[in-house]
Structure formats: structure tokens, C-alpha cells
Amino acid sequence: MSTQNILPRDVFVNQIYEEALKNKDLYFLSADFGAQALDKFRDQLPHQFIHAGISEQNMVDIAAGLALNGKLAYIYAMIPFVTFRCYEQVKVALATMNLPVTVVGVGSGYSYDDAGPTHYATEDISCMRALGNIEILSPGDTQSTFEAAKLTFTKPAFRYIRLDRKFLPDIYQKGETRFLKDGICEIDKGEEICIITTGYMVQKVRQAKEILLKEGIQIGVIDLFRLKPIQGTLLSSIVSRYKGVMTVEEQFLSGGLGSAITEVLADERILLPVKRVGINDHYYLDNGGREYLHKLCKIDVQSIVEKIKQFHASLAGNRVLSSK
Amino acid sequence: MRDIHPFLSKSQWLRKEIFDMVIRTQKGHIPSCYSCSEIVLALCYGGMIRFDAKNPRSKNRDSLIVSKGHAAMVLYPILADLGFYPKEELLKFTNPNGILRMYADHTIPGIEAICGSLGHGFTIAAGYALAAKRDGRDSKSYVIVSDGECYEGSVWETAMFASHYELDNLITVVDRNGLCILSETEKCVKLNPLEDKWKAFGWNVINVNGHSYTDIFRGFDDLVKNKNKKPTVIISKSVKGKGISFMENKVEWHNKMPNAEQVGKARENLEKNCIIN
Incomplete structure (x- = not known):
């Protein structure tokens, strides 16, 4: 329901x-x-x-x-x-x-x-x-x-x-609590790239995931329900199955979700490429609504798709380099 | 008529204790403690505040918060004397193995809340008063704020709030010594007419001479007579540094330490009773 x-x-x-x-x-x-x-x-x-x-x-x-x-x-x-x-x-x-x-x-x-x-x-x-x-x-x-x-x-x-202020689509079913204990939940399993996001942006990342699936890229999605403290051991074990981590947030990058994740990964000695996606350091004084603002700061679904594709391609390059 | 003689010797005792702690450690704010010494002593020893030193957070106590946190020390000798902690703690002031530090916090027996940033203790005291009201307890919440603290906007948010919620169990003392760190308050950003401001916010105002026990207890009598559901502010006209002649009313002594010669002079001063009635 x-x-x-x-x-x-x-x-x-x-x-x-x-x-x-x-x-x-x-x-x-x-x-x-x-x-x-x-x-x-x-x-x-x-x-x-x-x-x-x-x-x-x-x-x-x-x-x-x-x-x-x-x-x-x-x-x-x-x-x-x-x-x-x-x-x-x-x-x-x-x-x-x-x-x-x-x-x-x-x-x-x-x-x-x-x-x-x-x-x-x-x-x-x-x-x-x-x-x-x-x-x-x-x-x-x-x-x-x-x-x-x-x-x-x-x-x-x-x-x-x-x-959030608005209605949100369901991520979890009624009665489900798998996100609760550790505050981290891998809601979609994928390959190569996993996206860590939170709140409103979960649905946006999932929309990007659907688009990318059609292009043969299957990303994993992690919902970070608890932003502090972050359970480092579990996070490490999840992301270690991937080749790269991308964080997506509706926040400035300074000190936000992406910062928090990179701190934890550094402490846990997880040596994975990380790409942070969020709002550039700018206050938008623009009309047009949330989607429009997302387009301006390039965190709308299409921009997320593009950024994942670029990140995906760069990882492939890395692999070639490291295999030499 | 209350016998004020025991209070006169308490004034002398408290000033000496504070002075010793500060000189020993070179930490603390002597003048800010001395301007509110009499009203704090009158509250603590004058039967105004119900407390249980063995059970500092007992439900039916009255609370006292020194919101002007830089004067936290004014309570330290008193709390030791009343049995909240051993008197040896006064000798361990600011030491790693002691519980007393320059600014007080809730981990110290008898201290209700952390203070040091101005404006907090006053609002927290209003929270105490509200909790007692909603619980149906007759606990009173006493709080000492400095006049400079009244610059904080949040003080007036709470002044409005306390009046609206009819917190007649919130008794606020404004230690009106007229000085902040850089200058006289009226030369910095003027606070006057301070009494009118509190009245306009819906408070009872009682004016007392902060260094006259006779007048302070008269003020307390007036306080008890107030039955109009309004919170009350006691504006205590005081002298910053009262008791050490060269510190009195001098901004530069806010947190300056006296040299050896000045210490000698100060100790001579402290041997005399600086309170007249």
C-alpha cells in the first residue's frame, strides 16, 4: 500500500x-x-x-x-x-x-x-x-x-x-526497518558504481538508475538514513564491492553528505575513486521551481545521469591504467 | 525586621574567598562577582531558595541560575558552605582534579545549567519556571543576569514569552552595575530606560540598592506581595568591583589581575566591611 x-x-x-x-x-x-x-x-x-x-x-x-x-x-x-x-x-x-x-x-x-x-x-x-x-x-x-x-x-x-516539505515516494514498505539499525541501506544493488544519497534525492538517483539501466549501466544505490554517526564498517563492506563511489546531495559540497562519506572512507582506508555531486557554491535567486533549480546547479536527473556516465568512463580508464 | 549583621560578615567572607581563588589561579572575574554578591547571598541565606544539598536536583527545589556566567564564582564558596561539595574544591579551582572552573556547568553539584555565553541562563530559567507551572509544582526559578546581558536579543524574546505564559515563578535579577567590557553601558549602546523596557514587556519591576541588605530584603518583601501573575525583575543597582576601592566602577578591571602591590591594597580593603546596611 x-x-x-x-x-x-x-x-x-x-x-x-x-x-x-x-x-x-x-x-x-x-x-x-x-x-x-x-x-x-x-x-x-x-x-x-x-x-x-x-x-x-x-x-x-x-x-x-x-x-x-x-x-x-x-x-x-x-x-x-x-x-x-x-x-x-x-x-x-x-x-x-x-x-x-x-x-x-x-x-x-x-x-x-x-x-x-x-x-x-x-x-x-x-x-x-x-x-x-x-x-x-x-x-x-x-x-x-x-x-x-x-x-x-x-x-x-x-x-x-x-x-522534506513535499510528498515523497516510498522507498521502504510499511513495517520495514532494515535502514534503522546501522542507518545505511543499500536499497538497490548494482555493479561498478554505487551512489550514496539521502532524503529527497533518493528518488532522483533512482530515476537516474532506471535511465542508466537502459544503457547497460547498473548502479547501486545507498540510502543514508542516518547522517551522523555513519557506520563506517558497514559502509566500507558495501562500497568495497564497487569500483567507485558517487555521492549525490541537494546541499553545498562543503561539509555535506559527500564530505562525511569521504571522511569515513579515508578513516576506513577504503581507496576507491569518489565523485561528489551537489550544489555549487552559489545562492540562486531564480524563479522556476525545484526541478529548474536542480537543472541550474546540475543535480537534476539528466545531469546526474551524465555525471555517472562520465564517472563510469573515467573508472574504465583507471582500470586500463592500473592493469599496465 | 531581619537581622542583617550575619549577612554583613557573609559579604566579607564571600569577597575574600573569591579573591583568594582568583589570585591563586590568576583566573576569574572579581568585579562582576562583587557587584552581585549581596543579592546572591540574600537569596541563598535569606530563606528565599529551597534546596537540598544532598539531592541537588530534588523535584521540589527552587533553582538559581547565574546567567552572567563570568560571575559563576560568586556561587562557588556558597555552594561549598551549603554542603553541595567539599570546601577543598575551592582550593582546587581550575585544577585538573577539581570540579570548579571559570565558567560553571551542570556537572557541578548545585549548578543548574551551563552558562558563559550571555542570554542562555535567563531563557533556560524561564524553561524551569514553565516546567514547574505545567507540573503544578510551586518551585521558583531565580536567575541573575547582567545589565550588559540585556543587549542579547534573546533576552527580550524570553521576556515576552515569560510574560505571556504568566511565569510569576520566574524571578530575574538584573545586576545593574552599569559597565560592560569596553565602557559604561550608557556610552556603548544605551540600555535606559531599562525599567520601562521590562514594564512594557509585562513584568513587575522592583528596584533595589544591590549593596544594601535592608533594601534587598525590602525588595524581596515586595516580591512576595506581587500576586498579579506577572514575572518579576529586580533591578539591582550595584557597583562593579564593590569592596576593592581601586576596582570599583573601573572597566579595565573586568578580567585584569592585580599586581603584588595591588593585591596587598585589595586585602586591606577586604578586611573592612564595605556594606553599610
């Missing part, structure tokens, strides 16, 4: 609502950001909902005060506002004290394509993974969002959950 007609934020908040009915110490704070599921929460559990004002710095430290009093707190807003806007609060109060507060951001990458760079989240992976004590989850469909939500109350911790 398809579950892709539910917005990620509603999947998430619905789960939190169900838990909040049972756990009176669960508090949900919003900096004036909503969701259909949150309307129900606010209506049914007003005692456990706190409108923090459009005051993200305030929201973070209030949540810290609640957490220090034994509460399980969630702070909720669009990604740029719940991360960059109050970054130092998140660092000082949540990271250094390692409090069980879940930072829930909506609008990964160009989700808010019609809104412009104030609303884009093209640096959140980099900035949030720089923090100590943090776990970062990047669910790319309904089932993984559902499991991410469950994790926040079954294993409370300082976490950042990055959600």
Missing part, C-alpha cells in the same frame, strides 16, 4: 502525538510553524504544546530548561530557522549539555523552491554535523520518517531530524 500521500511532517507529528497521549512529560514547541497533524496536537494536548513565538533562540533554551526538568522536548520550525538562526543556542544548551531534545526541521534542500535562499536549507547537513553529541536522521519516505519519529521517544537523545 502506498503511503506517499501523507506529508513527512504529518507522519512525524502524528507519531509524536500518539506518544504524547501516553507520555505527559512530552512537550512539543513550535516557533509558529504548523502541520495538519499539529492542529490535532494543539487542540487535544494544549498542556503539552508550547508556542514559543517566532523566537527560535528562545525556543531552544526553553526546551533545554524543560529537558533539565525531565521533559522530552521537541522544537519545530523550518530548517533554516531551527538550525542556523539559533545555532549557538543549539550548541550551548543542547549539544554541550547533551539534552534529549529533538530538533525537527522541515524543508530540506530546495523544498521551499518558491521562497528563495532565506528558506533553502542547503548547508544544514554541514552545520549540524559539526556539532558534538548529535545524531542526525534524514528520512526519505513515509516509513523511514515514521521510524525516525519512533526513535525520538524510544531512545531519547539530542537529535536533528531533517524532513
